Amino acid sequence: MSQRRRRSLALLTSGVLALPLLTGCGAGEDEGGPVAAGQDIATTAREKVADGGVLRWAVDTLPDTLNTFQADADATTARIAGAVLPQLFVLDAKGRPVANPDYLEKAEVVEREPKQVVLYKLNQQAVWSDGREIGAADFVAQWRALNGKDSAYWTARNAGYERIEKIEKGKTDLEVRVTFAKPYADWRSLFSPLYPKQVTGTPDAFNEGARGALKVTAGPFALGAIDKKTGTAALTRNPRWWGRQAKLDTLVLTAVPRAERAAALAAGKLDLAEIDRTGADRIALARRDAAGKDAAGKGGAGKGDADKGGAGSGGAGSGGAPAHGPGAAMTPAQATLSWAVAFGTDEDKATAEKESRDKHVAAVKRYADEQTALRNFTVRKSLEPAYTQLAMNGSTGPLADERVRRAVARALDRKALAELVLKPLGLPAKPVGSHVALAGQRAYADNSDALGGQDMQAAQALLADAGWRRGGKITEPAGAKAGPESAPQDDGKTPSGPGTGNDGLYIVGQDDEANGDPRSAAGQRPQARPAGPGERPAAAAPGDAQDRPSPVLAPAPFGAQQEVSLLAQAARVAAAGTADAAGTADAAGTADAAGTVDDGKRSAARDGDAADPAEGTPAPAKQATRTSGAMLAKDGKALTLRFVLPAGPGSESLRAVGDRIAQMLRKVGVNTETTKVADESFFKDHIASGQYDLALYSWPATAYPATDARPIFAKPEPAADGSLLVEQNYTRVGTDHIDQLFDQAVGELDEDQSRELIRKADARIWAAAGSIPLYQRPELVAVKPGLANAGAFGLGSPRYQDIGWKKPPTAKDKKK
DSSP, X not given: OOXXXXXXXXXXXXXXXXXXXXXXXXXXXXXXXXXXXXXBSOOOOGGGBOSOOEEEEEESSOOSOSOTTSTTOOHHXXXXXHHHSOOSEEEOTTSOEEXXXXXXXXXXXXXXXXXXXXXXXXXXXXXXXXXXXXXXHHHHHHHHHHSSSOTTSOOSOOTTGGGEEEEEXXXXXXXXXXXXXXXXXXXXXXXXXXXXXXXXXXXXXXXIITTSOOSSOOSSEEEEEEETTTTEEEEEEOTTOOSSOOSOSEEEEEEOOGGGHHHXXXXXXXXXXXXXXXXXXXXXXXXXXXXXXXXXXSSOOOHHHHHTTOOOTTOBOGGGOBSSSTTTTOOHHHHHHHHHHHTSSOHHHHHHHHHHHHHHHHHHHHHHXXXXXXXXXXXXXXXXXXXXXXXXXXXXXXXXXXXXXXXXXXXXXXXXXXXXXXXXXXXXXXXXXXXXXXXXXTTOOOOGGGTOSOOXXXXXXHHHHTTOEETOEEOSOTTOOSSOTTSOSOOOOOOOSSOSSSSXXXXXXXXXXXXXXXXXXXXXXXXXXXXXXXXXXXXXXXXXXXXXXXXXXXXXXXXXXXXXXXXXXXXXXXXXXHHHHHHTHHHHXXXXXXXXXXXXXXXXXXXXXOOOGGGOOOOOOOOOOEEOTTSEEETTXXXXXXXXXXXXXXXXXXXXXXXXXXXXXXXXXXXXXXXXXXXXXXXXXXXXXXXXXXXXXXXXXXXXXXXXXXXXXXXOEEOTTSOEEOTTOTTOOOOHHHHHXXXXXHTOOSHHHHHHHHHHHHHHHHHHTSEEEEEEEEEEEEEOTTEESOSBOTTSOOOGGGOEEBOOOOHHHHXX
């Protein structure tokens, strides 16, 4: 495994979003332009934040390891490290690395020739919790553990360390000189976090010693008890901290699955939690109901009304049903029927119906109580340091032709797709223009012109040039497609457990317990998880346009319309007979353009299964000529692309985007067959293995694109066994030139020149059309009132010591 791959994999596995992913017109503070959305953290001066208190902060799981450089490190590992270990460089609000004055007085390149030398001047007060000064010995131990020369260290994040030649003490104990054998532009990415030599000094200590405990730390917080039973990890104020004292006494990281966070917030178990769109909608409805703005009235009904199908928080909707929550979809007729069965003469049915009604009453009451509590929370919003892309598998099938990939890209209205997800949330909906950075970061430049924007005529011309024609003859068996023939159509699995992402958009590299991603043979674990679990969307009050379920939360009705159309056509075919069936093939093929195949539900005919033996073997018959109609065909095959999407709860947003893309492609004659697969198999069985044509997933942004983006877009190389080594390039699209530009950028010490090389690489990636960035992912965080300096951090790093509870307003403040 290459050193480049190891760093990227660790970055992705750890899910470090705040640490590692407007055209730039030149160097300076404005390079990269403004951020798409700023931080929403209730910024408050420290003097207005009270000393003391406890904050309960939701995490997905407790970490398997506290060593961020190991393959199974996750987002919780990174959060703990950020609070208890030295971070020499942190990210500002624009996602740009800046020296952390708590640890560094200065860090700079002091020599370029004959070799690069970086001089670190440490804060003279910086000490480990055991009283020892932070110094060169810690740097040396970490370098030796991570440079890849000693295989006894089980590492997953090595890039950059292998370029170091030596580390030595400077003129004083507070100076550390790092000499590089090869120049390294991303030197700021090194030694963050910095572990004490007790952790990195020996393979045993590195591999096992820091998995469950950190005896020596050096942050504003120290690591307290990790309780697997309660699912909590306590961070306590560090008494040896030399910087500004942490405002909180204790920060309790609490493992709560995302689908359960609304209930946990309502129950008082959490104060701060990243939530999905459904959770944000619930809080918005609760606050609206509390303000008395619900058209149907506020508050909940009593038990008697609940027995009639009612009582939820939010008042009554049509026919007396609750406006949202349990029972919102129940009609008066259904409520009457339920009452009739419950009090009917059939005792068995009556007993069963009464039990069902009792459960319903309990669910309604529970929902109403939760809504009452949720009205006290605020949702803070920004955009995550990650973008969602349309990935095109260029290794086989029609998408192996660059012209077809470019045509697919030119058919997309990226702004409309961004608006579909972000506009309902009140967030900026500008498409992402770079694969390697986000707006605000210095490497960012909108290079999408290298491919071009939406242009239906250009897309059709590219497809025609590639030999795809409308009305082409179809000679392949009915149901065959032009995509990878070996691709398993579905795995027959049903997604288990709660949802797996806060908005259903998969992000490669963020660890989540629901992923089910296996570790590779090398001990690494490629990560891909949905960004949030997702609860069922709450229905809005009739007539309230703003509160209707967003198309982001549920698939568009297009698939249902096609199903009706197909059923109608099937009926006509059955009536007309076999001869007419061939004549209607054009219409059936067109309808299949946006066909949807659920896991394990493909028909036998479509799978090519043999006919029922009971019906006998029909004599071979000459197949009537079929054409592709309004869709495209070539060499007897229709242009059908397999669009793989996750089927689980929490992926509604993802599927809505997929539906819209399918409609856009249909306009240029491209069929898409949407295959919904189990969440746990989405990445490992489809994306990583290349069993897809089109897919949607996300990459984290990075402050160090020369290092971290390189493996994502590296040209695949053949292995000795004939397989393809793709690193993290799951589109299998790459060029030698792109690789060369990244290699030049990582070794270029002139920062302006390095960023220009990165932008050139990005333009080439756009032109290759394997990955099409769509939009920056939304970040939604539920926050208890009074919490300061925390919430939606956007591209920036949390400053843990400043987080706390606001002081009560003084009489003077009240007068203002």
